[in-house]
Amino acid sequence: MEQQSAFYLSVRSDNIGVIVIDVPNEKMNTLKAAFIPQIREVINQARQHPTLAGLVFISGKPDSFIAGADISMIDACRSADDARKLAEQGQHIMAEIAALPVPVVAAIHGPCLGGGLELALACDRRVCTLDEKTRLGLPEVQLGLLPGSGGTQRLPRLIGASQALNLILTGKALRAKQALKMGLVDEAVPHAILLDVAVKLALKGKRERRPLPLRERLLNGPAGRAVLFRLAARQSEAKTHGNYPATRRILEAVRTGLEQGIRAGHEAEALAFGELTMTPQSAALRQLFFASTALKKEYEAESAPLQRIGVLGGGLMGGGIAAVTAAKAGLPVRIKDIRVEGINHAMKYSWDLLSKKVKRRQLTAAGRQRQMALITGSTDYRGFAQRELVIEAVFEDLSLKQQMVAEVEQHCAPHTIFASNTSSLPIAQIAARAQRPENIIGLHYFSPVDKMPLVEVIPHQGTSASTIATTVALAKRQGKTAIVVADRPGFYVNRILAPYINEAMRCLLEGEPIETIDDALVRFGFPVGPVQLLDEVGIDVGTKILPILEQEYGERFAAPAAFAAVLKDDRKGRKNGRGFYRYDGGSKKRQPDKSLYSLLHIQPQHRLDGALIAQRCMMMMLNEAARCLDEGIVRSPRDGDIGAVFGIGFPPFLGGPYRYMDRLGAANVVNTLANLMHQYGDRFAPCEALRQRAERGENFYNSLTETNTHNDSAA
Known part of the structure; x- marks a missing residue:
């Protein structure tokens, strides 16, 4: 049976060809070596169209352009030479896109990362949506690698070496407006008009390379370049202490391309990609990626639906838990504290966090109001009757926590889960007097809650499987990585x-x-x-x-x-x-x-x-x-x-x-x-x-x- 293609071409009445990227049976688009013949096939189809005026690459997925290359494909390489050849294949296909005689535009919505951004960089122009899901970046350094399909060569030429190094060495992803300001994209528009704007850009014809900003032009000269790379090397060493060899190879590949030309740069990039793939650092980082991805898929089937969350205690931990529940999970959260001051403290915690996002233009003032509207508070249990899960974040005192269990069982529904944010007390002891011990579990957050990515989920011997799965599901929605650990002092x-x-x-x-x-x-x-x-x-x-x-x-x-x-x-x-x-x-x-x-x-x-x-x-x-x-x-x-x-x-x-x-x-x-x-x-x-x-x-x-x-x- 012939494999269904992830790329297909249709030509509009205005002679603009639209190449839709839609990897079969996957939630996100990723690039695999097996797709190279498919990409070549649609490119050849486009070349053969007699009146083709331009091409647009767009995703067929609702929330993903191309999230990157398939890491298992990289992990399957058994030698540096295997990995180098893999990089060269990517470079060649991107070069074919860049060499097309008609204007090519990338229409980006959702993650456009790694190989996805390298494909977009091979296009003449880029337009992205203003959607919160849209992110652009080259995160390969986070896997101990460097971009291997021309990213170290095309990005510096587009936005300047200084800005490019900052992106490639950190692996950070940009929002739409940041990408527009930097010159990475030509336009940032609402999702509804993405294709229309991309087509208009394609109809404008081929574009000469845009001049770089003055600062980047100064740094591009021999003297400026020497200063730039010396400073970048020093800053990189100060951050990595030599533990991440990828940073040094990134600097080498970018500099080679700027000083010896793009062909030499591509050779240096592919060679470095091959050698870095075989380092123990990259192997360890890739395995961490696989492990965290596998962990995210656990307990999905067994969890009960969550619509409303309660938090007991408005202190530092309670405020942080309420903040991530509203902002990340998007769930209404009700805070109970014995004092009005405690509730106000927790509300201010969320307000301050959201205000920082507004200041950085990561969130609008209206968005802040919408998220704050999800957080309410009370000095009693009004509004707690239908909470599916209540997180207790009071002082580390066993009798107090047991009292909280009794009150939740009295005022909440029989199915309500009681999750204790404790760092030291055994969950079995907290559940010792519970009427429904199967609903009691530990949920250990780390401080500060909004920054620390891990939570420990701690069932005691009588905790039900549904309680474990539902608690893990909440942690995931809060943006946390959850590990289930045994109920012993100190946990893990x-x-x-x-x-x-x-x-x-x-x-x-x-x-x-x-x-x-x-x-x-x-x-x-x-x-x-x-x-x-x-x-x-x-x-x-x-x-x-x-x-x-x-x-x-x-x-x-x-x-x-x-x-x-x-x-x-x-x-x-x-x-x-x-x-x-x-x-x-x-x-x-x-x-x-x-x-x-x-x-x-x-x-x-x-x-x-x-x-x-x-x-x-x-x-x-x-x-x-x-x-x-x-x-x-x-x-x-x-x-x-x-x-x-x-x-x-x-x-x-x-x-x-x-x-x-x-x-x-x-x-x-x-x-x-x-x-x-x-x-x-x-x-x-x-x-x-x-x-x-x-x-x-x-x-x-x-x-x-x-x-x-x-x-x-x-x-």
Whole structure:
């Protein structure tokens, strides 16, 4: 049976050919190598039309232009040469589009990313919709790659090297108005007239290349270019610390094309694409992509419909939860607090977040009003009778949370789910007095709720399957990545985080300066260091869970004794302006609070090598992660890797704790822990699960491509 084409051509009465892109049986359009003959076929059909005046590429999908290349196609490459040839195929087909004798216009609605934008760049003109779904970008760097179908060559020529490098090195996606201002698109219009405007642009004929803005022209000269690339390299190194080789290759490919011509640029691009595809960093990032995509598809069938949400508590967490429920999920949310001030605080939280979007022109004032209208509040349970799910975000007090369960069961419907945002209390204890324990579940958000992408969903033994699925569905609608974890103290993320931070504190008590500890872990690949992280989370919050973990798991979770002095000195971190760092003055650069050294009776001196500091902290985390999998705290290595990367910023290029241990080898991890144990104490003793893996020569994943079972796109 002949494969149905994803590209088909029709010619209008005005002699404009319309090529519709519609990948069969897929929600989104993605580019695959198998489509190259199909694209060539429609291009040849167009060439043979005697009176053709122009071409328009448009999507047949309701909400997607082209979301990128199929990542599984890239993942299937077995050598750098395979991947290089794949890039060359893409370059050739884009060159054929660019060489067409008639004007070609890309009519863009929805995501136009990676290979999709490269196709649009091969066209003479581009028009996009003003719709919120429309995004344009080259996100390949986020997979440890660079654009491989001419993107590093055409984008700098269209908008200038400075603007192009900013887009390619960050992978960020632009909204319609941003793309228009930058010169990436020629027009941005309402969706209803997209095709009409594209046809008018095609009828204007071929267009000479537009002159670049003055700033870009200055940077395009030899002297300006040298300054630009030197500055870009320095800024890139400061952000990546050499952990992402793709950034260096992007700079090389762009510069080669500008200095030696587009042909040499294409060769450099394809060569770099091939070699980067084979790097462990890109492999890890691609597997994270497959894992998070697979996770999004779980529990879809079992969830109950959600129409109205309740939130108990108008504090920082309650306000954040209400904000993402309204803004991201688009669901009406009712906040209950014992004080009117609490409700007002939560409402202001949402107003401030939305106002920032209005200021950045990401949202209109009318849009802000529409989203705010979804949030209401009360000091009693009026309006809660028909809430399908109520999220409790009150103080970490067991009796108070049990009281909240009783009140929700009294005032809400029998099917209402009660989800507790707790970071330390067992869900089984919260549900202990419940009339309907099957409706009780944990839903652990991370602060700040609007920024942190992960939630932990924690069923207790009696939680129903429907409750789990419906809670996961809400988290997804809120824009979160959800992992289901076991109901044990610390759950997963805080449990692996606590030993990591504790070890950083021990380095500090040995006299290592605050900034060198943080710098060591940032250079290793974390977005912030462990000391700064503790300040951001709140020293009081961060240490509250340690006694619970110590009681459950033993003295490896015990906080260093001297650390009590920090809490006694009323240091809570950023939230009260007193922590390990100073938060006074207008300086953007955070300064360590040196008065802390005298408080802890230490003389700061940089003695430890940064690599050793990172190793000590990391090995404590890896050892605990191995225990978590062995004890069933996480369902799989995949969930554990996603939880660590999305929850605490574990370096994405390492793929997560389990992929990183597979890369190191269990035997090497055990030997490193044993050496640290002899030097620093029994807390580094390798756990039994790790020892057994090392003896058997087993990995955590059965194979390095275990999670690659989905055809999805991002590049």
